[in-house]
Amino acid sequence: MNDLEMYREQLALCDDKIIDALVERNAIVEKIMAYKEEYGMPILQPQQEAKQAARLKEKLGDNKYREEIYDVFRRINRNSKRIQARKLFDYNIILIGFMGAGKTTISDYLSTMFAMNIVEMDQVIEEREEMSIQDIFATYGEEYFRELETSLLIEMQSRKNTVISCGGGVAMRERNVEEMKKNGRVVLLTASPETIYERVKDSRNRPVLNGRKNVEGISELMEQRREKYEAAADVVVNTDGKTVLQVCEEMIQKLTEMEEK
Ligand SMILES: Nc1ncnc2c1ncn2[C@@H]1O[C@H](COP(=O)(O)OP(=O)(O)O)[C@@H](O)[C@H]1O
Ligand SMILES: O=C(O)C1=C[C@@H](OP(=O)(O)O)[C@@H](O)[C@H](O)C1
Numbered sequence: 001m002n003d004l005e006m007y008r009e010q011l012a013l014c015d016d017k018i019i020d021a022l023v024e025r026n027a028i029v030e031k032i033m034a035y036k037e038e039y040g041m042p043i044l045q046p047q048q049e050a051k052q053a054a055r056l057k058e059k060l061g062d063n064k065y066r067e068e069i070y071d072v073f074r075r076i077n078r079n080s081k082r083i084q085a086r087k088l089f090d091y092n093i094i095l096i097g098f099m100g101a102g103k104t105t106i107s108d109y110l111s112t113m114f115a116m117n118i119v120e121m122d123q124v125i126e127e128r129e130e131m132s133i134q135d136i137f138a139t140y141g142e143e144y145f146r147e148l149e150t151s152l153l154i155e156m157q158s159r160k161n162t163v164i165s166c167g168g169g170v171a172m173r174e175r176n177v178e179e180m181k182k183n184g185r186v187v188l189l190t191a192s193p194e195t196i197y198e199r200v201k202d203s204r205n206r207p208v209l210n211g212r213k214n215v216e217g218i219s220e221l222m223e224q225r226r227e228k229y230e231a232a233a234d235v236v237v238n239t240d241g242k243t244v245l246q247v248c249e250e251m252i253q254k255l256t257e258m259e260e261k
């Protein structure tokens with residue numbers, strides 16, 4: 001065997017070690033999940049991710065390949081999250097609720113924590129129409145916007161393991177709720193009119209609130225919508241006074257309990 005062949009042989013052995021280590025690592029990830037579940041511990045522990053990153057940084061020091069190794073670990077980390085997400089939720093998560101309840105914020109966080117794909121319905125519609133929500137309403141009217149929402153929801157049925165953040169009006173149509181349930185679990189986020197007002201008072205892209213952006217106006221519209229929101233929901237999470245992390249954790253617990261029933 002010449003030297004080149006010998007090096008190639010060594011490289012292949014190295015790859016085998018990497019594969020073995022990754023398989024072992026993924027098995028440990030699964031054990032950690034099972035442990036958290038058994039002892040009712042929070043699934044999301046962002047401080048642990050920070051600790052891991054700090055340890056890695058220290059370990060790599062000024063290693064001349066540190067950038068390349070970081071890059072590999074970013075992938076490893078992402079894939080661990082995906083493994084967790086697949087194990088926890090084998091379906092799409094669909095967030096509904098009133099404007100300002102936190103659908104966009106919570107879906108962003110969830111998709112970061114579990115490396116899940118995200119579909120922000122308002123944003124997809126704005127990009128496709130090349131117009132803001134405000135302008136779509138002003139130019140084509142609300143009905144046109146609602147039709148776009150329904151088509152998008154149907155399109156999303158072919159996805160898996162995706163977080164779908166709905167616009168606040170999506171669950172008002174019975175048809176939409178039927179379409180949502182075909183491929184996902186529906187999570188209703190709630191908040192008091194006072195909380196909602198505080199969260200949306202400076203927003204310019206919620207035309208439905210034009211002329212009623214005050215606690216009374218919000219409260220009135222919320223009451224009109226309440227029944228439909230509640231009827232659509234598989235689980236409900238109130239967000240008043242809770243951090244984004246707390247809301248996500250409660251949602252995961254409730255979704256997991258639902259699966260166990
Ligand atoms: N749990 C929360 N605590 C504090 N502020 C929040 C929380 N959830 C959302 N917000 C804030 O409220 C505002 C509206 O949230 P957003 O996610 O856009 O709501 P939605 O998509 O339901 O209309 C944002 O400024 C966001 O940062
Ligand atoms: O409640 C509604 O009818 C709407 C809510 C908005 O989304 P957010 O709930 O994310 O604000 C957006 O889709 C549009 O302005 C209409």
Ligand SMILES: [Mg+2]
Pocket residue numbers: 103104122165166167
């Ligand atoms: Mg939103």
